[in-house]
Amino acid sequence: MKLSYHLLSIAACVHVVLANLVVPLEQPDRPSLGTPARVVRTVAKYNPNIIVKADVKQMQDTGIVELHSDYLDIEYTGTIGVGTPPQKFQAVFDTGSSDIWLPSTSCTRCVGHHIFQEDASSSFESIGKNWSLSYADGSYISGRTAKDSVTIGDIHYEGQMIGLANDESGQFAADKFLDGIFGLAFPSLSLTGAKQSPIEIMYDQGQLDEPVVGVWLGRSKEGGGGEMVFGGTNKEHYTGEFKYVKVNNEKYWQVPMDSVSSGSKKLPLSASAIIDTGTTLIVAPATISKHLHASIEGAVFSSIYGWRLPCTAINSTEAFEFELGGNQFAVPVADIVREASADARLCFSGLVESSLPFTILGDVFLKSWYTVFDFGNASIGFAPSKR
Ligand SMILES: *[C@@H]1O[C@H](CO)[C@@H](O)[C@H](O)[C@H]1NC(C)=O
Ligand SMILES: *[C@@H]1O[C@H](CO)[C@@H](O)[C@H](O)[C@H]1NC(C)=O
Numbered sequence: 610m611k612l613s614y615h616l617l618s619i620a621a622c623v624h625v626v627l628a629n630l631v632v633p634l635e636q637p638d639r640p641s642l643g644t645p646a647r648v649v650r651t652v653a654k655y656n657p658n659i660i661v662k663a664d665v666k667q668m669q670d671t672g673i674v675e676l677h678s679d680y681l682d683i684e685y686t687g688t689i690g691v692g693t694p695p696q697k698f699q700a701v702f703d704t705g706s707s708d709i710w711l712p713s714t715s716c717t718r719c720v721g722h723h724i725f726q727e728d729a730s731s732s733f734e735s736i737g738k739n740w741s742l743s744y745a746d747g748s749y750i751s752g753r754t755a756k757d758s759v760t761i762g763d764i765h766y767e768g769q770m771i772g773l774a775n776d777e778s779g780q781f782a783a784d785k786f787l788d789g790i791f792g793l794a795f796p797s798l799s800l801t802g803a804k805q806s807p808i809e810i811m812y813d814q815g816q817l818d819e820p821v822v823g824v825w826l827g828r829s830k831e832g833g834g835g836e837m838v839f840g841g842t843n844k845e846h847y848t849g850e851f852k853y854v855k856v857n858n859e860k861y862w863q864v865p866m867d868s869v870s871s872g873s874k875k876l877p878l879s880a881s882a883i884i885d886t887g888t889t890l891i892v893a894p895a896t897i898s899k900h901l902h903a904s905i906e907g908a909v910f911s912s913i914y915g916w917r918l919p920c921t922a923i924n925s926t927e928a929f930e931f932e933l934g935g936n937q938f939a940v941p942v943a944d945i946v947r948e949a950s951a952d953a954r955l956c957f958s959g960l961v962e963s964s965l966p967f968t969i970l971g972d973v974f975l976k977s978w979y980t981v982f983d984f985g986n987a988s989i990g991f992a993p994s995k996r
């Protein structure tokens with residue numbers, strides 16, 4: 610449900626420009642959602658009205674699995690502080706949504722998460738509108754809106770709209786791996802009534818050199834980690850120059866996708882791709898996922914498991930290419946291979962199929978491409994990622 614908007618009243622800008630701020634990201638080393646459950650979660654995030662065939666039952670059956678793997682990258686979280694003094698939370702910096710939400714003291718199912726203690730924050734301001742996120746499978750998060758200050762490293766800003774979760778359905782509450790979400794898509798998607806993205810607020814309050822955020826996601830097989838740079842980029846983690854692609858619809862970080870290729874086979878498209886740090890996988894319509902998997906010997910599709918590949922593809926030197934705004938961006942097939950399925954020779958593919966009408970390029974893609982999200986120009990720059 611979309612709520613009415615509220616004007617943010619922001620204090621006059623302070624003319625102190627700080628250096629860009631680097632926030633390290635962690636890849637929590639603990640049990641997580643398996644690939645099929647992740648597909649359900651992602652599709653629900655993008656279209657609450659679609660129930661994935663491999664639906665709730667599968668989510669329950671395969672919901673949480675131990676992933677003992679040193680080549681699997683699941684989720685990247687970083688620390689944010691909310692309130693005065695700052696209360697710390699592990700949040701996913703999510704370019705695929707536009708709200709900041711945290712568990713509140715009235716959420717009885719949120720045990721195991723850090724809970725925001727509003728009474729302990731001197732800068733807390735209740736807005737008190739209801740907000741909610743609900744999905745066709747019955748899962749939901751709901752609560753009240755509020756405003757408070759946010760502290761991330763040396764950056765401190767006021768007047769951030771926050772969704773406090775009073776209630777979460779079992780599925781969300783069961784996800785012990787994150788306290789909350791720090792949404793970095795455009796405000797037109799906001800469910801809490803945010804009028805500006807956090808990056809624009811930080812910039813307006815004189816906290817950033819530029820209204821941009823640079824994202825590097827490491828591969829765990831290369832030591833893992835990752836980082837967000839608020840206000841700039843970090844040359845240590847990319848090579849060459851950025852190639853910029855204009856956003857074609859300012860809701861998600863959505864850009865035109867002109868073709869995909871595997872081997873020498875190119876599939877021309879007139880499609881869109883969404884660049885989403887908060888999605889682990891690459892999620893694509895069937896025509897695209899079929900085309901790309903066709904070049905991998907032994908890749909199989911089943912309606913229960915989706916696409917699986919021989920686990921030996923972890924050593925493949927092939928790549929898939931995604932053409933965005935006229936530029937080619939390659940993703941090694943080795944990065945697509947995920948955990949083994951019940952048939953231990955077959956591993957889940959990190960390129961999954963859905964009935965969504967666009968492609969979501971998540972972390973599997975971003976490990977190859979250092980990305981700068983430019984709020985000033987509504988464009989995304991990509992440069993080859995470097996450890
Ligand atoms: C807001 O949510 C509360 C708790 O769920 C509910 O009692 C109340 O009726 C809601 N108010 C509006 C305006 O929807
Ligand atoms: C990948 O190659 C390495 C080195 O040749 C080998 O030890 C490993 O078993 C291979 N992995 C798979 C899944 O085939």
Ligand SMILES: *[C@@H]1O[C@H](CO)[C@@H](O)[C@H](O)[C@H]1NC(C)=O
Pocket residue numbers: 853983985986988
């Ligand atoms: C973004 O806009 C600024 C000024 O508005 C300009 O200086 C800069 O070059 C632009 N960046 C890109 C990548 O277009």
